[in-house]
Amino acid sequence: MTRFALTLEFDGTPFFGLQRQKDGPSVQQSVEEAAFRVLGEEVRLHSAGRTDTGVHALAMRSHIDIAKDIAPFRLMEALNAHLRPEPIAVTRCEVVPDDWHARFSCVGRSYVYRIANRRAPLTLDKNRLWQVPQELDHAAMHEAAQALVGCHDFTTFRSVHCQADSPVKTLDRLDVEREGEEVRVHAAARSFLHHQVRSMVGCLALVGMGRWPIERMAEALAARDRQELGLNAPPHGLYFVAASYPADG
């Protein structure tokens, strides 16, 4: 068996998330079925992160084990051909050691959350950004975000369905920047709780609208209580951007 690392880009709109679901289409199912058509083998796709319905990926790292002898470039081209017309693309494919695991070897994950801060409905960016009509104070959002950086109990920002053993995570980065009418939130950590990024962004948006004072973010974190969550941002503004591994240098 040879292990291939795949970098996946996908539009999450038509999927019930990355991981296989009983009740609807998933990125995992599409890739595994494309691989079966290419190779005649049942493969299992493992990925660095799990994503919810509607969440996108620019560079999700995944792997599959294959018995058949095939060159990485040919595998990538064949998978892309068999994935059409679904909005999933393999943008990179390489052979990795057998002990490299897309999920368990991953030591860093980063996301970007994109907000369209405008009154007009979205057209070209529909399902790509969260539209927030109230003017957002991105500097206040950035300041509030810094209270979350570091090692904390993120219970407030955790879905009730989260399966992680512990609510304690170390958030390495939470930066808010504006470019024209777009406000972007960049988040990086070794790993995240379920809904953590969307929950943090939702509360940051309340700060940006002036509905929460900046200090309330630290108070919400300290409360360690899901009831303190102000708002969960919708999934379609969220992008999985990158996964990092020890060998990445």
Next chain:
Amino acid sequence: MTRFALTLEFDGTPFFGLQRQKDGPSVQQSVEEAAFRVLGEEVRLHSAGRTDTGVHALAMRSHIDIAKDIAPFRLMEALNAHLRPEPIAVTRCEVVPDDWHARFSCVGRSYVYRIANRRAPLTLDKNRLWQVPQELDHAAMHEAAQALVGCHDFTTFRSVHCQADSPVKTLDRLDVEREGEEVRVHAAARSFLHHQVRSMVGCLALVGMGRWPIERMAEALAARDRQELGLNAPPHGLYFVAASYPADG
């Protein structure tokens, strides 16, 4: 009657172009119908440019004349509410003098053409960029483009269906730049012939692929012969970016 200038953003994918068509949906028809629902008046939308099926607009300038007394902000909000769920948005609305005409007063039009220069199929950017898998030499494309800048007979780059009186136009700008895997072509002129931008971009792509030497662009222009056209780029990479007017300062 009061004349309102509207700035329109739209995703051209589901439309048979901006202008009203007998045989399919158009941006003009959608806006006029939304205005009728808002105002109870039949209005006629006039726009700075005509766009083909699949071509997008970031800021198309248009105008309508309205008998009813309504504030610009309220008109914009009501039009946007009634345009849903169609991918058309009014991003700006203002009262203009009766002799201001979105099409006839316009003295400058600019477009951007977006190319995704990559092998992998597009996912999030499907119908937003033209995917070109062969590596493009954007510096060669930019150099070739300069042969087209200035006042020329653009017959080679003109659709056989073009209704303009003359094939002579002054091209003010044709710049090619790369940002990562995206190659963008910026075009500006007082006005363009039908298919002119797409035809110029198609030939520039041939230069970028190395299938045309740089000099061939000037030769194709000088031939003044549609048969010399190498390639017409597809509509979905094209965006109408801006229209300018004498009073714009």
